[in-house]
Amino acid sequence: MTTIPAEPDLEARLQAGFDATIARRDRIEPRDWMPDAYRKTLVRQIAQHAHSEIIGMQPEGNWIGRAPSLRRKAILLAKVQDEAGHGLYLYSACETLGVSRAELTGLLLSGRQKYSSIFNYPTLSYADVGTIGWLVDGAAICNQVPLCRTSYGPYGRAMIRICKEESFHQRQGYELLMTMMRGTDEQRAMVQESVDRFWWPSLMMFGPPDANSPNSERSMAWGIKRNSNDELRQKFVDMTVPQADALGVTLPDPGLRWNEERGHYDFGEPDWRELAAVIRGDGPCNAQRLAHRRAAHDDGAWVREAATAFAEREGAR
Amino acid sequence: MSGDRREWPLYEVFVRGKRGLNHVHVGSLHAPDDAMALRHARDVYTRRNEGVSIWVVRADAITASSPDEKDPLFAPSGDKVYRHPTFYEIPDDVPHM
Numbered sequence: 108m109t110t111i112p113a114e115p116d117l118e119a120r121l122q123a124g125f126d127a128t129i130a131r132r133d134r135i136e137p138r139d140w141m142p143d144a145y146r147k148t149l150v151r152q153i154a155q156h157a158h159s160e161i162i163g164m165q166p167e168g169n170w171i172g173r174a175p176s177l178r179r180k181a182i183l184l185a186k187v188q189d190e191a192g193h194g195l196y197l198y199s200a201c202e203t204l205g206v207s208r209a210e211l212t213g214l215l216l217s218g219r220q221k222y223s224s225i226f227n228y229p230t231l232s233y234a235d236v237g238t239i240g241w242l243v244d245g246a247a248i249c250n251q252v253p254l255c256r257t258s259y260g261p262y263g264r265a266m267i268r269i270c271k272e273e274s275f276h277q278r279q280g281y282e283l284l285m286t287m288m289r290g291t292d293e294q295r296a297m298v299q300e301s302v303d304r305f306w307w308p309s310l311m312m313f314g315p316p317d318a319n320s321p322n323s324e325r326s327m328a329w330g331i332k333r334n335s336n337d338e339l340r341q342k343f344v345d346m347t348v349p350q351a352d353a354l355g356v357t358l359p360d361p362g363l364r365w366n367e368e369r370g371h372y373d374f375g376e377p378d379w380r381e382l383a384a385v386i387r388g389d390g391p392c393n394a395q396r397l398a399h400r401r402a403a404h405d406d407g408a409w410v411r412e413a414a415t416a417f418a419e420r421e422g423a424r
Numbered sequence: 425m426s427g428d429r430r431e432w433p434l435y436e437v438f439v440r441g442k443r444g445l446n447h448v449h450v451g452s453l454h455a456p457d458d459a460m461a462l463r464h465a466r467d468v469y470t471r472r473n474e475g476v477s478i479w480v481v482r483a484d485a486i487t488a489s490s491p492d493e494k495d496p497l498f499a500p501s502g503d504k505v506y507r508h509p510t511f512y513e514i515p516d517d518v519p520h521m
């Protein structure tokens with residue numbers, strides 16, 4: 108007599124289905140079963156990404172009122188508006204995982220969730236608008252292009268929309284810097300000073316070195332991340348050096364040189380203690396950024412209330 | 425924080441990229457009512473002429489198949505490969521096929 112094999116338990120079957128989808132490099136969609144840890148990792152990553160877009164409006168927003176021409180002001184307004192849009196695409200993607208918008212907003216405002224360390228640096232001169240477009244949006248593009256193929260469908264689709272808009276961001280920044288470099292000695296010095304301040308923080312945008320990034324491996328196994336921090340950082344350096352040459356600025360790293368053998372640029376080690384401090388909340392602008400975001404949220408409360416009241420009255424008719 | 429008495433409903437947004445194409449789902453947003461949803465959809469999803477027409481639909485008005493139903497619902501088309509053009513072998517020298 109043969110024994111009837113026991114029905115394999117449901118959880119194991121669901122897990123096997125999930126694993127097979129990931130192995131095929133296919134996408135996980137919102138109504139699919141997924142492991143709790145996968146869901147949690149995604150919520151954290153997408154939320155932090157969304158918060159970064161929203162907080163990221165502030166450093167450049169600082170210069171909208173002081174842009175030197177109507178043309179530059181219109182460009183900067185459009186760019187900052189795009190960043191708001193990016194935040195909204197990403198909040199929507201995150202909500203498909205079962206968190207609410209109010210929860211996510213609360214996690215940012217209470218400081219329980221982080222945003223990119225780069226936005227805790229001040230924009231001290233107008234040249235910073237150009238440098239942010241070139242280096243910060245440039246680094247963001249390096250990070251985001253592979254995320255278009257991330258394993259979670261809604262996140263990948265949001266990234267595709269975002270990437271389409273980012274190239275405008277980088278190009279307007281580079282063009283701004285090119286214009287200043289064709290100007291006076293004083294303007295060229297402003298550009299160099301700005302690049303000196305933003306170079307190392309831009310390299311830190313890729314996160315700690317791989318050896319020090321405990322969750323990276325699991326995120327890569329799940330197809331959430333497609334490249335390691337160090338790979339992306341290298342790619343960014345390789346892309347940026349010729350752009351710096353064309354611009355006529357010096358990147359502030361004495362260790363930067365082409366390595367024929369590796370086929371890549373060698374570069375110095377960012378100050379990881381500085382990154383840790385900024386993440387901990389001790390960067391130059393952490394408190395200011397959160398205070399500003401809280402004030403904007405509170406100042407907008409009457410608008411949300413009015414819109415809700417209007418909708419209720421119309422609905423009651 | 426005041427003003428968040430309850431969350432605004434979720435809307436799904438569909439955009440017709442240009443004449444001759446279907447509306448395609450592009451994402452979602454929150455809005456207090458239909459009219460505001462349409463305005464927000466315009467600002468969030470069509471800042472660069474991405475569309476000529478927008479639909480917004482309250483997410484809770486959508487009926488969807490669930491992954492568990494996937495097999496019975498979609499399986500019948502799985503074995504009807506003859507519905508796909510690649511099922512038919514046409515010699516290379518036949519033009520415009």
Ligand SMILES: [Fe+2]
Binds near residue numbers: 189190269
């Ligand atoms: Fe962005």
Ligand SMILES: [Fe+2]
Binds near residue numbers: 190244247273276
């Ligand atoms: Fe950007």
